[in-house]
Amino acid sequence: MNTPSTSTAPPTDAISLRRALGTPSLVLLGLVYMVPLTIFTTYGIVTEITGGRLPVAYAVTLAAMLFTARSYGRMARAFPVAGSAYAYSRQAFGGPVGFLTGWTLMLDYLLLPMINYLVIGIYLNAAFPAVPGWVFALASIALVTALNLFGIVTVARTNYLIIGVQALFIVVFVVIACIALGSPGAADPLDPIVGDGSAPGLFPVLSGAAILCLSFLGFDAVSTFSEEAKDSRRVVPRAIMQTTIIAGVLFIGLAYLSYLVYPHSTFSDVDSASVEVMQHAGGAFLTAFFTAAYVAGALGSALTSQAAVSRIIYAMGRDGVLPRRVFGWLSPRWKSPVAGIVVTSVVALLALVLDLTTVSSLISFGALAAFSLVNLSVIKHYFIDQRERSGREVFGNLLVPGAGFLITVWLWTSLSPLALVVGIGWCVLGVIWLAFVTRGFRAPTPQFEGLH
Numbered sequence: 149m150n151t152p153s154t155s156t157a158p159p160t161d162a163i164s165l166r167r168a169l170g171t172p173s174l175v176l177l178g179l180v181y182m183v184p185l186t187i188f189t190t191y192g193i194v195t196e197i198t199g200g201r202l203p204v205a206y207a208v209t210l211a212a213m214l215f216t217a218r219s220y221g222r223m224a225r226a227f228p229v230a231g232s233a234y235a236y237s238r239q240a241f242g243g244p245v246g247f248l249t250g251w252t253l254m255l256d257y258l259l260l261p262m263i264n265y266l267v268i269g270i271y272l273n274a275a276f277p278a279v280p281g282w283v284f285a286l287a288s289i290a291l292v293t294a295l296n297l298f299g300i301v302t303v304a305r306t307n308y309l310i311i312g313v314q315a316l317f318i319v320v321f322v323v324i325a326c327i328a329l330g331s332p333g334a335a336d337p338l339d340p341i342v343g344d345g346s347a348p349g350l351f352p353v354l355s356g357a358a359i360l361c362l363s364f365l366g367f368d369a370v371s372t373f374s375e376e377a378k379d380s381r382r383v384v385p386r387a388i389m390q391t392t393i394i395a396g397v398l399f400i401g402l403a404y405l406s407y408l409v410y411p412h413s414t415f416s417d418v419d420s421a422s423v424e425v426m427q428h429a430g431g432a433f434l435t436a437f438f439t440a441a442y443v444a445g446a447l448g449s450a451l452t453s454q455a456a457v458s459r460i461i462y463a464m465g466r467d468g469v470l471p472r473r474v475f476g477w478l479s480p481r482w483k484s485p486v487a488g489i490v491v492t493s494v495v496a497l498l499a500l501v502l503d504l505t506t507v508s509s510l511i512s513f514g515a516l517a518a519f520s521l522v523n524l525s526v527i528k529h530y531f532i533d534q535r536e537r538s539g540r541e542v543f544g545n546l547l548v549p550g551a552g553f554l555i556t557v558w559l560w561t562s563l564s565p566l567a568l569v570v571g572i573g574w575c576v577l578g579v580i581w582l583a584f585v586t587r588g589f590r591a592p593t594p595q596f597e598g599l600h
Contacts, residue, residue, distance in 0.1 A: 169373055169376050171386055174377060176308065176311055178387065179394065181452040181456065182363070182365065182391070182449070184311075185314055185318075185438075185442050185445045188402075188442065190363065192417075192419060193418055194356040194360060195415075197352055198347055199345060199346040199352060200339065200413040201352070202340065202406075203340045204353050205353050205360055206360055206403050207400055208357040209360040209361050210364075213364045215549070215551050216522065219526045219552050220367065220368055222530065223240075223371075225384070227374075228375070232371045232372045232456075233249050233525075235463060240525035240533075243592060247469050247578070248578050253517070254457060254514065255571065256512070260450075261449075261453045261457075262495065264450035264453070265285040265446075265496055266285065267442075267443075268443055268447060268450075269285035274439075292447070292450050292454055297486065310445065310447065310448035314444065317440075317441035321405075321438075322405060324430040325405050325408070325429050337408070344411070346413055347413075362512055364392065364395060367392040367395070368518065370387050372456045372459045406425050410425045410428045410429065412424075450496075454496075458488030458491075461475050462485035465477070465487065469585060469593065474487050510570050513571030517571075520557065523550070523552040524549070527550065527553075531545040
C-alpha cells in the first residue's frame with residue numbers, strides 16, 4: 149500500500165456532504181442508533197442486580213451521561229465538522245492524539261453493526277427455525293449497505309419507518325400494560341423504586357448503572373453528521389442533548405412499567421427475561437409484536453451505525469491519515485462515502501462466524517475512550533486555550549467536563565479483561581500505523597485545512 153499523502157490540500161474531488169438534516173432528523177438518527185427497545189436487552193440482568201430497581205439505575209445512568217453529552221454538544225458547536233471525537237480531540241490536543249482517538253472509536257463503531265446483525269439472525273431464526281440465522285444476517289448486511297450507498301437522505305427516511313414501528317409497539321405495550329395493571333392484585337406503584345429487598349443499598353444500583361451506560365451509546369453518533377446538518381452549530385448540540393434526554397425518559401418509563409406488570413427480579417432465563425414480561429402482559433400477540441419491533445430496531449441501529457462509522461473513515465481519509473484517494477472520496481451521484489461503507493460491511497461479515505457474547509464484550513472500549521477524550525477536549529479548548537474561566541465558565545468549562553471524565557474512568561472498571569486486552573492491542577496497531585503514515589513520527593500527522 150502506498151504511503152498516504154501528508155499534504156494539507158483538500159481533495160481534488162470538490163464534492164461535499166449534503167446538508168439536509170434538521171434537529172428532528174438528527175434526533176431520529178440518534179434514537180434509531182440507540183434502539184429505544186434496547187432496554188429489554190439487559191432487562192433481566194440489571195433487574196436481578198438491582199433487586200428490581202431498574203428505573204432507579206436508569207435515572208442514575210441518565211444523569212451521568214448528560215455530563216458527556218453536554219461535552220459533545222460543546223465541541224460540536226466549536227467544531228461543526230464530521231469526525232466526532234476524532235475531530236474534537238485532534239483540534240484540542242493535536243494530530244497524533246486525534247488519530248488515536250478516532251482509531252479507538254472505530255473499534256466501537258465497526259463492531260456495533262455486527263451486534264445488530266447477530267441479534268437479527270438470532271431472533272428471526274427463533275421465529276423461523278428452518279432458515280439459518282446467518283442467512284438473515286447476510287441479507288441484512290446487503291440491505292443496510294445498499295441503503296447507505298444511496299445517501300443520507302435515504303437513511304433518514306428509512307429511519308422514520310423504523311422508529312415508527314418501535315413507537316407503535318411502545319404505545320401498544322403501554323396500553324396493554326395499563327389494562328393489566330387495572331386487574332386485582334396489581335403491584336404497588338413504589339415497587340420499581342424501592343425494589344423487592346433482594347439487593348439493598350446503593351452499590352447494586354451503581355453496578356447496574358455501569359452496565360446501562362452502554363444503552364446510551366448513540367447520542368455521540370449525532371455529532372458525526374455535523375457536515376450534513378443545517379446550521380450545525382445550533383442544531384447538533386441541541387440534537388445531542390435531546391437524544392440523550394428522550395432516550396433516558398423512554399428507558400426509565402419502560403423499565404418502571406415493565407416491573408409493575410411483572411414484579412419479579414428472578415427469571416427462568418435472565419438473557420431473555422423480556423419475553424417473560426411480554427408473555428405475562430399480552431400473551432403470544434405481544435411477544436410476537438415485540439420480536440418484530442426489536443428486529444426492526446436492530447436493523448435501524450445497523451443502518452445508522454454504519455452511516456456514522458463510514459463518515460468517520462471518510463474524515464480520516466480526507467485528512468490523509470488513511471489513503472485519501474480511496475477513503476476521502478464521495479460518490480458524485482449519492483454524495484456518500486463509498487469506501488467507508490464497503491469496509492464496514494466487510495467487517496460486519498464477521499457476524500457470520502462470531503458470537504454475540506464475544507462481540508458485545510469488546511464494544512465499550514472505544515466508546516469509553518472517546519467519551520474520556522471529548523470531556524478532556526472541552527477543558528483543553530475552552531478553559532485552557534480560550535481562557536474562558538470567569539464565573540459560571542469555571543463550572544461549565546472545567547467542573548462539568550471534569551465530572552464527565554471521572555465518570556467514564558469509573559466505567560472502565562466494569563470492562564472485562566478480554567475487552568481491555570483487545571482494546572489495548574487495537575491501540576498498539578494504531579500507533580504502528582501512525583508511525584508508518586508519519587515515516588517514523590518524523591512527518592506531521594496529516595490534516596485537512598478545511599477543518600482548522
